Amino acid sequence: AIDDARGRELEQRFTQKQQQNRELIDSLLKNGESSERSERLIQQAGKLLQRKVVPAARVEQLKLDWEQHALPKNNQLAVQLESHFSRCMQQLHHQLERQQKARETALEDIEKSLAALKLALEQDQTRKASRLFRRAEQKLQDIPECPRQTRTSIQNRLADFRPVLKQLEGWRHWGTDRAREELIEAAEQLAQEREIPNKHRAEAIRELRERWKKLGKIDPQSG
Numbered sequence: 001a002i003d004d005a006r007g008r009e010l011e012q013r014f015t016q017k018q019q020q021n022r023e024l025i026d027s028l029l030k031n032g033e034s035s036e037r038s039e040r041l042i043q044q045a046g047k048l049l050q051r052k053v054v055p056a057a058r059v060e061q062l063k064l065d066w067e068q069h070a071l072p073k074n075n076q077l078a079v080q081l082e083s084h085f086s087r088c089m090q091q092l093h094h095q096l097e098r099q100q101k102a103r104e105t106a107l108e109d110i111e112k113s114l115a116a117l118k119l120a121l122e123q124d125q126t127r128k129a130s131r132l133f134r135r136a137e138q139k140l141q142d143i144p145e146c147p148r149q150t151r152t153s154i155q156n157r158l159a160d161f162r163p164v165l166k167q168l169e170g171w172r173h174w175g176t177d178r179a180r181e182e183l184i185e186a187a188e189q190l191a192q193e194r195e196i197p198n199k200h201r202a203e204a205i206r207e208l209r210e211r212w213k214k215l216g217k218i219d220p221q222s223g
Contacts, residue, residue, distance in 0.1 A: 034069070034070050034071060034073075035072050035077060035081070037069050038069070038071065038072070038081040038085070041062065041065055041085065042081070042084055042088060044062055045062060045085065045088035045089065046088060048062070048092055049088065049091055049095070053099065053144045053145060054095045054099065056096055056099075056145060059089075059092050062089075062092075066085055099144040099145055102143075102144055103143050103146060106139050106140075106143045107146075109139055110136050110139050110140060110154060113132045113135050113136040113139070114132075114136055114154075114157060116128075117129055117132040117133055117136065117161060118161070120132060121161065121164050126165075129165055130165060133158065133162075133165055136154070137158060140154050140155070140158075
């Protein structure tokens with residue numbers, strides 16, 4: 001048996017220890033939740049690094065999420081997680097810088113192609129104009145994170161060139177088709193000529209074939 005004063009003292013100590021244990025458990029739970037949240041954000045950063053094109057907006061949101069969430073109370077664990085996340089973010093920013101340089105280079109190349117395309121159309125250089133048009137179109141598709149306004153502007157400029165280019169291509173198809181018909185007629189006449197020496201006939205056939213091949217190079221699609 002203990003006296004009342006000693007009993008109250010022991011009960012008070014027990015209550016204090018019990019409260020300390022509750023606080024410790026609560027702290028451990030919070031550390032666990034914070035650590036788990038930190039690991040998820042780090043994993044998201046790792047997945048972004050694996051992508052061919054990293055969305056800049058997603059990187060900024062990830063950074064904001066990290067700043068708004070609480071790190072574990074354990075200082076050593078917090079430092080490790082912060083260091084890991086910082087390395088991932090540094091790599092992501094390097095990737096964004098590379099994408100920006102690639103975007104600027106591609107846009108410069110498109111501008112050069114469009115200027116050359118305009119000149120080629122003015123000079124009726126249909127094949128060159130078609131090649132430049134396709135090149136600009138492909139470059140635009142491959143640009144990483146191209147701003148919508150910039151993309152729309154270039155698409156509109158390409159659309160302005162398309163009718164003129166199609167018209168020239170139509171004339172080219174018509175011209176090569178007509179030339180092929182003439183070659184066919186010449187070959188038929190050659191076949192009907194019985195008095196031509198074989199040597200001359202062979203030379204004429206070879207010439208017709210060469211002319212046919214040249215038409216194929218001029219207008220491959222109609223061959």
